[in-house]
Amino acid sequence: MKNQFVNKPVRKKDAMALVTGKPVYTDDIAPKDCLICKVLRSPIAHGIIEEINTAIAEKVPGVECILTYEDNPGGRFTMAGQTYPEPSPYDRLILDKRVRYVGDAVAIVAGDDEKAVDKALKLIKVKYREIPAILDFRTAKDNEILVHPEEDWKSLCPVGADNKRNLCASASDALGNVDEILADCDFVVEGVYHTKANQQAMMETFRTYSYMDTFGRLNVVSSTQVPFHVRRILSNALGIPKSQIRVVKPRIGGGFGAKQTVVTEVYPALVTMKTGKPAKIIYTREESQIASSPRHEMEVTVKVGANKDGKIRAISVYTLSNTGAFGEHGPTTVGLSGHKSIPLYSGLEAYRFSYDVVYSNVCSAGAYRGYGATQGIFAVESAVNELAAKLHMDPVKLREMNMVREGMIMPAYYGETANSCALDRCLSRAKEMIKWDEKYPCKDMGNGKVRSVGVAMAMQGSGISSCDVGSVTLKVNDDGFYSLMVGCTDMGTGCDTILAQMAADCLDCDLDKIVVSGVDTDVSPYDCGSYASSTTYVTGMAVVKTAEKLREKICENGAALLQVEKEEVEFDGNRVFVPGGPEISLKDIANQAMCNNTNALEVTEQHSSPVSPPPFMVGMVEIELDKITGQYEILDYVAVVDCGTVINPNLARVQTEGGLVQGIGMAMYEDVIYNEKGKNYSSSFMQYKIPTRLDMGTLRVEFESSYEPTGPFGAKSIGEIVINTPNPAIAHAVFNATGLWFKELPITPEKVWRGLHGKN
Amino acid sequence: MKIKFRLNGKMVTDEVVADTPLLEYLRSKGCYSVKRGCETSNCGLCTVLMDGKPVLSCTTLAVRADGKEILTLEGLQKEAEEFGGFLADQGADQCGFCNPGFIMNVIAMTKELEDPTEEEIKEYLAGNLCRCTGYQGHLRAIQAYLEAKQGGIL
């Protein structure tokens, strides 16, 4: 096995199609005669539909059908794209009599064109009985108002859910006696950290089209990260067998977790099922902002205790998470707020992590890059920075003393051992890059301006241990080119290319000899989908296993053709040969496999991992803050990442840079704001500002690689961890400039100004 | 409304419903590179050139194309490949959904600005949002592209 492509910055296989604007996305390839579907949305945060009159709307020329809760075909289900049985509760219907947030689906209108559908939407008359809404998630637990009082609500997994208490999940996990150890510590810092809902804001909004095929089966083409889960979820929602559904994923215009929830698929699917006609739905940006799958708002209470020499002895984390109107990803995101923050510190005598996840009457939350780790790491890393300040100790030094290192066991991370960990090297390299010792904590620039630095560490996982499944099929075609069929979903990240790089190295061939195709649930091998930072690590390992098996098969066929024993031959990528003896080219083997052959040159292998090795990273930021106005800007952001072996340095770097800027937006201004009636004010890119290229300063990314023994070529994940450092690092830099800790995101200029001027 | 204009080099005479945005009209004519990312003129994904100037096709009425020359990426394939290669070499094409609008504006920028500084590049392209890359890879690609152009490699 030569190493020709792994660790090389090769172009993405789809790059030239993308940069020349080829029609490769859902809406570009949808049939022109699709019915246009739109959703009528609830104007109130909580209520019961008492009457819905569609008679006038149905008369609008061009309107095909209007569907309401009376047309609901299946039982309760979850839209969360997770492995069955889903931890997320089965708490929703496609259309329900009860509406649970402003924007909740009330009716589906399908028609020949947008104008007709828009007109019909305006003509549907709905009478609601309003119910008081829970808009502050701190009041949700055991509130007398129930978001899900229904009897057919169900939770499939033991996650501590109880719909009669507005609880979507609840649990606790501990080692030792935290309270006792904390009481014994010289220093204890305690803080309550509040992170808000955020939008993934991928450039391509949610969208799906559907049609009936030759065999009378429902075909669904969707911009999704989870095609196989979509199949199951549609079966649940529509009440039809899974065998009657096929899901195809074309190119996706970004996901970041948003499309790990089945946000739009049910609507055109139901219309096609009812009418037999092709149908499509293209969410507006407004719908993507108000009726989607944003980050869970969390309030994280942290206590960190240490001795005066800086030894951290105990950490306690309690997280209250807001899942909104439905429970998608509620029980699982919250876990990461503790399990991926506490283990950054080793040798704890005790820890405790407990949580409640509550329902409320705002848009259902979902999966967003970082998946709870982002929220927990903001809290724990901020608390550790505050501890360093209390101890009058350099926060880098405090981390050097306490951080997890290679070979250590991480009790708060399911007892896994850090078999690959270069966190120490990441920290020292980042420190060097930003010139920490010169710049920490700050420098007065005159004119009221201060330059300061901040630091944070982060970890994530690589797939969900003992759960995520990746499979690939590799086959040899005429002349010896390969098909690599995958079920994981490239959403722009480049996994199709990365997996081909691995396959090419495993098969000692050129990258161009590998043709990648995915995803079509009828033909692709099963993969849970691209989420939880799983693809490179889990599906990548499936590539390695499959290629090994395929090599054996190639040798078997080659040996048979050479009329020698299989054990005698070798395969070098081009030919099967007996050293010093006869040989046959792969081309000949491949072509002869198409005539009078019984040993198919095709292999499918599956991989699942009992562990989820964490990637690690360090982020350091330098800001300039105006102490008069409170405004600050990012000057320089340094990130050093240990994702194990870097499979494609360009793609890994861009992943990192993209994650950093999303994190910067979250830290500085991204905020989903609701008014007192539960209406989402952040309903457009005019009101929900994401960073432009003028807002990110300079980003500098480097890699310090460890070697992960359980990963393909030593690789771990990269996709999610990269969003986790900006929040605590920026909060830290703001502290170093102002002496003030900001524990609620985003940290806006006005908040800083209020702090500096002693205003509330 | 009857309009007559030049689309990607070809004269087009067509009947349009007067309140159709240029974006929807262009897509209906097969210019699928033109994308919509928002409804509030903020994302830049729908950028096309109108008489050589970059404009948002979501905000322009199709009737206003009358008498004008419109270029979409479909009509600038050579330029797209040229700069796109630099973008691809950074891995900064990513999901690709913002690429056409972004590349349209890069093409406009290289025509309008001579030897732009980093700040000028960022300001010219500030109306092109991208959620994947964090923009740093865009900048590397642009700088490499401009260098290659100056060095006569392109």
Added chain:
Amino acid sequence: MFSFQQYVLAESLEQAYELNQKKNNVILGGTGWLKLGKKSYGTAIDLSGLGLDQIIETEEEFSIGCMVTLRQIELHKGLNDTFGNACKEAVRHIVGVQFRNLVTVGGSLFGRFGFSDVLTCFLAMDSYVELVGKGVVSLEEFAKMPYDRDVLVRLIVKKDGRKVSYQSFRNQSTDFPVIAVCAAELQNGKKIASVGARPARAVLCSVENEDWTKELTFGSNMRASAEYREFLAKILLQKAWEELA
């Protein structure tokens, strides 16, 4: 997206004015603001064919046609030399080049938007608008007038030797301003400023007095509180004077 039944490319200002008297009709500027609405209009009136997309500079003044885009303002050498780049500074943060290539001075001024950089900028200059019905009106007066069915033809900015500095504060670089201040020092030494994005229509005020912001009303919205805006207005004015010194 707004919609309309009919489109008329006006052949004269009189025709445009006439058509615009009907309440359900609308004049098209750059359609950046109109498109945000969902209103359905009768006739959309386009002034594109009237040659009003030029900035004409004479010894005394600039005559800026209503269809001149913000990008033209940004790049106009005469305007920016005369007013120390204030016009460029006022518009360069607005969304992006592609947006500024479309949206017009006429639309920006006629809308008298509470967030308007353009109105704030020109208000601090000796500016007038020419209206088909009412003739020439000072911009200060126009900024206070209620919306009517008149048609804005051009903006006239006098070269009266004043020095101008434009300052704005934004939470994110291409966002609406949290507050905008345009300060001017007249040739006779008198100092004035216009303050926009309070968020309310920009107003011109005297700034001789320390407590000058007290006469203004500031409001709160999701971008900032009234209190913060008032504070920032003072700071931006200081910055403007520093820049002009």
